[in-house]
Every structure is written in C-alpha cells, then in structure tokens.
Amino acid sequence: MKILSIALNTFRENLRDKLLYNLLVFALLMIGSSVLLSRLTLGEFHRLILDLGLGSINFFGVLIAIFVGIGLVSKEIEKKTIYTIVSKPVARYQFLLGKYLGLTITLFVNTVVMALGLLVVLYAQAVPIEGMLFKALALIFVEFMVITAVALLFSTFTSATLSAIFTLAMYVVGHLTADLQTFGAKMDDLSRGILNGIYYLLPNLERFNLKGHVVHHLEVSGSDLMLIIAYGATYTAFLLFTASLIFHRRDFR
Amino acid sequence: MTPSSDLVVQTEQLSKIFRVGFWGKRVTAVDGLSLEVRRGEVFGFLGPNGAGKTTTLKILMGLIYPTSGTARLFNLDMGDPRAKTRLGFLPESPYFYDYLTSREFLCFYGHLFGLWGAVLGRRVDELLELVGMTHAKDLQLSKFSKGMLQRVGIAQALINDPELVVLDEPMSGLDPIGRKEVRDLILGLKESGKTVLFSSHILHDAEVLCDRVAIILKGRLVACGRVTDLLDQGASHQVELVVDRLTPEGLDHLRPLTDKVVMQGDRMLVVLKSQQQVEGALEIIRTAKASLVSLNPQKGSLEDFFIREVKGHRSPPEKRA
Numbered sequence: 001m002k003i004l005s006i007a008l009n010t011f012r013e014n015l016r017d018k019l020l021y022n023l024l025v026f027a028l029l030m031i032g033s034s035v036l037l038s039r040l041t042l043g044e045f046h047r048l049i050l051d052l053g054l055g056s057i058n059f060f061g062v063l064i065a066i067f068v069g070i071g072l073v074s075k076e077i078e079k080k081t082i083y084t085i086v087s088k089p090v091a092r093y094q095f096l097l098g099k100y101l102g103l104t105i106t107l108f109v110n111t112v113v114m115a116l117g118l119l120v121v122l123y124a125q126a127v128p129i130e131g132m133l134f135k136a137l138a139l140i141f142v143e144f145m146v147i148t149a150v151a152l153l154f155s156t157f158t159s160a161t162l163s164a165i166f167t168l169a170m171y172v173v174g175h176l177t178a179d180l181q182t183f184g185a186k187m188d189d190l191s192r193g194i195l196n197g198i199y200y201l202l203p204n205l206e207r208f209n210l211k212g213h214v215v216h217h218l219e220v221s222g223s224d225l226m227l228i229i230a231y232g233a234t235y236t237a238f239l240l241f242t243a244s245l246i247f248h249r250r251d252f253r
Numbered sequence: 254m255t256p257s258s259d260l261v262v263q264t265e266q267l268s269k270i271f272r273v274g275f276w277g278k279r280v281t282a283v284d285g286l287s288l289e290v291r292r293g294e295v296f297g298f299l300g301p302n303g304a305g306k307t308t309t310l311k312i313l314m315g316l317i318y319p320t321s322g323t324a325r326l327f328n329l330d331m332g333d334p335r336a337k338t339r340l341g342f343l344p345e346s347p348y349f350y351d352y353l354t355s356r357e358f359l360c361f362y363g364h365l366f367g368l369w370g371a372v373l374g375r376r377v378d379e380l381l382e383l384v385g386m387t388h389a390k391d392l393q394l395s396k397f398s399k400g401m402l403q404r405v406g407i408a409q410a411l412i413n414d415p416e417l418v419v420l421d422e423p424m425s426g427l428d429p430i431g432r433k434e435v436r437d438l439i440l441g442l443k444e445s446g447k448t449v450l451f452s453s454h455i456l457h458d459a460e461v462l463c464d465r466v467a468i469i470l471k472g473r474l475v476a477c478g479r480v481t482d483l484l485d486q487g488a489s490h491q492v493e494l495v496v497d498r499l500t501p502e503g504l505d506h507l508r509p510l511t512d513k514v515v516m517q518g519d520r521m522l523v524v525l526k527s528q529q530q531v532e533g534a535l536e537i538i539r540t541a542k543a544s545l546v547s548l549n550p551q552k553g554s555l556e557d558f559f560i561r562e563v564k565g566h567r568s569p570p571e572k573r574a
Binding site: 001002005006009012013016017079080081082083084085086087088089090091249251252253 | 271311314315316317318334337338340342343344346347348349350352353357361362364365366367406409410413
C-alpha cells in the first residue's frame with residue numbers, strides 16, 4: 001500500500017512535469033510527419049510509416065525513461081524531500097519500488113497515447129494493422145522498464161547528470177552487445193571469456209526490437225515472446241534488487 | 254536516574270565520521286555524543302552552524318548511519334519501524350513536493366501511515382486549522398512563502414499524532430510573527446503531552462521554550478541541563494549602578510568593587526563585580542552624598558552562556574589557563 005501511494009504520487013509528479021508533455025508532443029509530431037515523408041518515397045510507404053512510427057515511440061519513450069528516471073531518486077535527495085519520507089515508517093526499498101512503479105505507470109500511459117497516435121496515422125493511410133504491431137509495442141514497453149531500472153540504479157549512487165550519461169551509454173551499448181560476441185569469436189580464449197562475461201552482464205536490448213519483424217511481416221512465436229518478456233522482467237528485477245542494496249546503505253547528507 | 258521507560262531519545266557515545274572529497278578525507282561530524290530526552294519535555298539542541306546538530310538528528314531519523322555508538326527511540330533500536338510510527342520530523346529548510354496542494358501533500362503523508370478516507374480527511378482539516386493554513390488548502394506548494402512552507406511542514410510532522418516531534422531549525426528564516434507562531438505551536442505540543450526535540454541557534458527562543466538544553470560544539474557535548482541551572486552556573490551576577498554627582502573621593506573608594514566605570518558628564522555607570530558588593534557600594538554612595546539613579550542586577554542569558562562556552566572551547570588551552 002505504501003509502495004502504491006508513493007507510485008501514485010510519482011505519477012502525479014510526472015503528470016505535472018512539463019518535460020513529459022514536450023517529449024510527448026514531439027513524439028506525436030514525429031509519428032504524424034511520417035505521413036509527409038512517405039509522400040517522398042516511391043511505393044513502400046507502409047514500411048516507412050511503420051518504421052518511423054515505432055522508432056519514434058521507442059526513441060521518445062527512452063528519453064522519458066532516462067530523463068525522468070534519473071531524477072526519480074537524485075532529485076528527491078537534492079531537494080531533501082526524501083528526509084520526510086525515510087523518517088516515516090517506510091522502508092527504503094519500498095520508496096525505491098514506489099518511485100519505479102510510478103514512472104512505469106507514466107511510461108505505460110505515454111506508450112498508449114503514442115501507440116494510439118500511430119494507429120490513427122495507420123488507419124488514415126489505410127495501412128493494414130497486424131497483430132505483430134502490438135507484440136512490437138509490448139516489447140518496446142518492456143525495454144522502457146529495463147531502461148528505467150538502469151536509470152534508477154545509477155541515480156541511487158550518483159548525480160543526475162552522471163546517471164543520464166551512464167544510462168544513455170548503457171542504452172547504446174545494450175543495442176550493440178551482439179557485436180561483443182562476434183568480436184570475441186575472433187579473439188583468444190581469455191579475451192573471449194571476458195567479452196562473453198560482459199555480454200551476459202549487459203542488457204541485450206536488441207532482443208526487444210521487433211521493428212524489422214513488423215515492417216517485413218515476419219512472425220515471432222508466442223513462446224519466444226514470453227521468453228523475451230521473462231528476460232526483461234528478470235533483468236529488471238536484478239537491477240532493482242541491486243539498487244535497493246545500494247540505497248539501503250546510503251547516507252542522506 | 255530516569256527510568257528507561259521515560260526516555261524518549263537516548264544516544265550513547267554516538268559518532269559519525271564522513272569521508273569527503275576524492276581522497277576520502279575523514280571529517281568528524283559527531284563525536285561520542287551521549288544524550289537523553291525525557292518524556293514530555295521540550296529539549297533544545299543548540300550549537301553554532303556546523304556543530305553536528307543536523308547530523309545527530311538525521312542519525313535519529315534513520316537518514317544517516319552512525320559510525321559507532323548507539324541511538325534508541327522509545328527504547329527501541331534504531332531502524333525499528335515501530336519507533337517511526339510514533340515520530341514526527343520537520344527537516345531543516347524543508348523542500349516539499351511543490352507540485353502538490355497542501356491538502357494533497359498532507360494526504361500523501363497520511364497514506365504512508367495507513368490513514369485513508371474520512372479519518373484522514375478529518376485529520377488533514379484539523380492540522381490545516383492548527384497551523385492556520387485552511388485558506389491555502391488548494392494552493393500548490395510552489396506558490397508558498399517560506400513561512401507557509403514551514404507551517405505545512407509542521408503539519409506534515411504531526412499527521413500521525415506523534416509522541417515525539419523532532420524539528421530541525423524550525424525558526425530559521427522566519428519573520429518575528431512566524432517565529433512567535435512556531436513558538437506557540439511548540440508550547441501547544443508540550444501542553445498536549447508531547448515530547449519536542451528541536452535544534453536551533455536562535456537562543457532566545459530556546460531560553461523561552463526549553464525545559465532542558467544541550468549545547469554541542471564540533472560534534473561534542475559541552476553542556477547539558479535545565480536552562481536555569483546552566484544560567485546560574487558560572488553566570489556573572491554583575492550589578493549595574495547609575496549614579497549622579499559622585500565625588501572623586503567617593504569614586505576612589507568605589508573603584509576596588511567595580512569591573513568597569515563609564516563617565517558621562519555628572520552621571521556615571523558603575524558595574525559591580527558581584528551582588529556581594531552592593532551593600533558596600535550603596536554605603537559609599539550615601540556617605541559621598543551622591544544620588545543613586547538605578548540599580549540593575551544583570552541576569553545571565555543563555556546567549557552569554559553560549560558565547561562563553563563557544564569561546565572557551567575555541568581558544569587553545571594554554572591561553573585559557
């Protein structure tokens with residue numbers, strides 16, 4: 001119940017944050033502009049609208065996850081609002097989970113709004129809407145959850161600016177981890193071992209990317225989808241657990 | 254000895270060492286502090302800026318972990334959630350969720366104590382009334398002045414009807430009216446049987462409000478006790494006399510009894526070393542046929558005591574001797 005109160009308060013905080021609306025407006029503009037851009041292409045404009053639309057949702061969602069996510073905890077510490085929470089009968093992990101859940105709700109609402117924007121555009125342009133689109137959207141949301149947990153983890157021990165840089169780096173690296181394995185395959189045993197270790201430690205965010213599948217009408221089985229979601233959930237749980245451990249030992253000066 | 258059930262706050266040899274900067278330089282913020290706050294009293298925690306007051310309060314509130322020593326609230330170990338349910342805390346220069354209205358703000362804190370619905374609504378209305386903020390209940394905190402924030406901050410600390418209220422610098426940054434209101438609030442809390450622990454460097458307020466005070470310097474306790482006892486102990490007991498038309502001979506007789514003589518035309522201000530000198534001085538004045546204008550025993554103030562203690566601890570020992 002305490003986690004939920006903190007989550008709802010965080011959600012309310014996000015709703016009253018101008019940054020969120022700016023990002024949301026830009027996302028909707030991008031999705032809408034895909035219609036204009038598709039005019040410039042010869043045929044295949046379905047693909048362009050889908051690719052650009054899903055890309056925009058992903059990009060702006062990640063921006064929200066990072067830039068709102070890093071402030072979740074560090075802003076509370078900087079503004080000293082956390083003093084009044086921790087001195088109440090609220091365990092620190094409850095505070096952390098509440099903040100996380102709050103932003104997750106915000107991101108969910110955002111994803112729904114952006115997805116509706118995309119559906120309107122698709123419908124208006126008479127692009128066939130397939131089930132695969134919804135699977136892709138679901139995995140985009142799972143990726144947001146992982147990124148938010150990364151941002152939260154960094155913000156438990158470092159400043160907002162550094163958390164933003166680290167999380168952004170993690171996002172970029174997370175999409176390139178497959179290259180680590182390819183790279184390792186050409187190295188000696190020790191280097192391969194190290195690179196493989198890093199590969200498994202970092203989140204493999206490419207797993208959540210189904211844009212290609214949607215555009216090229218490829219299928220992903222239900223069991224594969226569940227496996228990817230389970231991977232995202234496990235990774236998120238691992239990040240939140242680590243964040244709680246760090247947060248528990250922290251002094252609020 | 255105070256029975257342990259009457260002890261609301263208890264610290265033993267509490268120490269906190271911070272590591273600061275890149276090389277982790279050690280800075281001692283609190284150094285072997287042992288304190289006791291008893292049920293029902295108003296306890297002032299005094300010291301200059303940077304003395305370790307806020308650090309100590311933060312340790313008690315579970316915001317900071319001590320390096321060594323123990324702290325107990327209501328005879329419960331630190332970090333025991335049961336202690337936190339009986340506690341209210343107002344941090345120093347509080348910043349709150351400024352996107353909330355005061356009503357939403359108080360409701361949020363109520364939820365953290367498991368208060369919901371009509372019970373919470375009533376409690377919030379009561380508190381807004383108590384701190385005189387009913388008119389601003391639907392205004393966002395971002396539009397509040399510092400004094401208004403301090404008031405909802407106090408309301409926030411009282412949401413769970415706590416037995417112990419801890420206020421960190423509750424008067425700082427307030428205008429005289431705001432300070433008076435906070436003083437009245439603290440006295441009201443005492444009347445309703447609550448224990449109040451507050452830190453301050455505004456000594457006049459502490460002198461008026463507190464049953465007992467502790468003075469800390471550089472993290473160490475330098476004095477602790479009832480305000481009257483501290484003022485008696487080592488207080489100067491000087492007496493100021495104002496005399497008109499005292500002859501030079503009379504002044505010569507008077508000099509050995511005085512600390513200071515200030516002449517202003519025919520009138521002079523004479524400061525006697527102690528009350529024991531009063532009789533002798535009056536005799537001299539009568540004999541010299543001078544007239545006594547006024548006689549003022551100087552009452553020691555907490556401020557004098559505080560400044561003496563601070564100076565005493567700052568100067569190196571060989572100079573003090």
